[in-house]
Amino acid sequence: MTPHFSRNIPHSSLNELPDTPFYYYDTHLLQRTLENIKSCIAQHDDYVVHYAIKANTTPTVLSAISSKGFGADCVSGGEIKVAINAGFDPGKIVFAGVGKTDKEIAYALEVGIFCFNVESLPEIDAINEIAVRKNLKARLAIRVNPNVDAHSHPKITTGLNENKFGIDIPHLLPAIRRIQSLEGVELIGLHFHIGSQITDLRVFETLCERINELQTELELHNVHLQHVNVGGGLGINYKEPHLEKIAPFCEYFEVFGKKLFLRPGQTLHFELGRSVVAQCGTLLSRVVYVKQGSHRKFVILDAGFSDLARVAMYGAYHYIENLGSSDMSARPLEYCDIVGPICESSDVFAQGRLVNQCRRGDVVAIRSAGAYGITMASTYNCRPLPASFSDLDFTFDGGKLR
Ligand code: LLP
Numbered sequence: 001m002t003p004h005f006s007r008n009i010p011h012s013s014l015n016e017l018p019d020t021p022f023y024y025y026d027t028h029l030l031q032r033t034l035e036n037i038k039s040c041i042a043q044h045d046d047y048v049v050h051y052a053i054k055a056n057t058t059p060t061v062l063s064a065i066s067s068k069g070f071g072a073d074c075v076s077g078g079e080i081k082v083a084i085n086a087g088f089d090p091g092k093i094v095f096a097g098v099g100k101t102d103k104e105i106a107y108a109l110e111v112g113i114f115c116f117n118v119e120s121l122p123e124i125d126a127i128n129e130i131a132v133r134k135n136l137k138a139r140l141a142i143r144v145n146p147n148v149d150a151h152s153h154p155k156i157t158t159g160l161n162e163n164k165f166g167i168d169i170p171h172l173l174p175a176i177r178r179i180q181s182l183e184g185v186e187l188i189g190l191h192f193h194i195g196s197q198i199t200d201l202r203v204f205e206t207l208c209e210r211i212n213e214l215q216t217e218l219e220l221h222n223v224h225l226q227h228v229n230v231g232g233g234l235g236i237n238y239k240e241p242h243l244e245k246i247a248p249f250c251e252y253f254e255v256f257g258k259k260l261f262l263r264p265g266q267t268l269h270f271e272l273g274r275s276v277v278a279q280c281g282t283l284l285s286r287v288v289y290v291k292q293g294s295h296r297k298f299v300i301l302d303a304g305f306s307d308l309a310r311v312a313m314y315g316a317y318h319y320i321e322n323l324g325s326s327d328m329s330a331r332p333l334e335y336c337d338i339v340g341p342i343c344e345s346s347d348v349f350a351q352g353r354l355v356n357q358c359r360r361g362d363v364v365a366i367r368s369a370g371a372y373g374i375t376m377a378s379t380y381n382c383r384p385l386p387a388s389f390s391d392l393d394f395t396f397d398g399g400k401l402r
Pocket residue numbers: 052055073096156193195196197231232233234271272273274275310314371372
């Protein structure tokens with residue numbers, strides 16, 4: 001039987017699922033996550049959360065987030081368009097990125113975004129020129145490189161001096177003076193983003209201390225800002241997602257509440273991506289073959305790094321479960337390598353992983369795949385992009401984190 005999607009929310013068994021691989025989103029968990037974020041900041045009228053669009057652009061996911069009134073953090077003209085189409089208020093969009101093109105800048109100005117997070121002097125000049133031509137004034141925040149070590153993966157750490165991102169502190173005042181000398185731009189804030197998948201909240205304390213020092217120093221130079229944007233980066237529990245379905249948002253916001261000294265009237269902005277959507281997404285795949293090698297057993301899935309790049313790209317860990325098939329008769333636990341079909345040896349999801357014994361046709365769930373999963377998928381090897389479904393399309397028992 002083929003499930004009827006988007007109608008009566010039918011319940012499917014493992015045998016009735018759509019063709020794998022596909023992403024499956026638990027919108028109830030997403031709703032609970034969004035409610036949790038809102039309740040943690042309920043006491044802070046001056047906090048604004050912008051969802052980092054790059055983490056997941058699935059329409060169901062985006063509309064759930066936009067309908068709760070969150071802003072958006074975009075890194076391209078394409079993302080701004082996607083955000084607006086999904087119902088995000090342009091007046092709550094921040095636009096980041098080291099390489100904004102003239103076309104993207106013009107578009108962002110036309111739709112009236114809240115703020116450009118700028119990263120270099122030539123970018124400031126380009127935005128100014130385009131804004132002057134359009135007889136508009138662009139609101140800017142300077143992305144500052146605070147030199148805080150995120151203690152995360154080197155490829156997703158961005159706050160250290162040698163990164164391509166942001167403006168180093170010694171170059172900050174000249175950049176501010178430059179903005180003040182131009183007609184088409186106005187400085188309204190400072191922006192920071194030190195990395196992603198940060199699980200040690202003390203890293204954010206250090207960031208707050210750095211920002212406090214910087215604000216004090218800037219005030220000595222008579223520079224006053226309307227807002228501070230601390231970026232994203234809150235990590236999630238990839239190892240045991242079922243134990244921590246919702247990231248520690250209240251503890252996270254409390255760090256800023258306690259450690260960051262906002263000036264009267266200042267707003268504090270966040271750009272959270274992963275922590276909002278990672279746990280509500282699962283990549284579902286089927287076992288194509290089980291192959292016994294000389295020393296190890298290979299479970300070959302129909303999903304590969306074209307569907308979920310994080311493991312091959314960053315050596316990331318994802319919790320993997322064999323949901324089995326309709327017969328999930330007693331399956332012993334077994335160590336195996338769980339690999340994809342792509343013609344590259346890096347197409348491996350896990351090595352020496354203990355899972356319930358896999359057989360051809362079993363459904364395997366790769367958890368915590370809601371962030372940077374579908375948005376980083378490719379058609380490498382001429383593979384189609386994976387489809388996306390949610391519990392609004394059909395339900396099945398393996399779709400939720402236990
Ligand atoms: N703001 C800026 C300026 C960013 O560059 C990012 C992420 C975010 C906010 C959102 O950060 P989050 O809250 O999601 O940590 N593809 C990698 C992650 C790359 C993150 C890029 N920037 C991964 O799969 O781990």
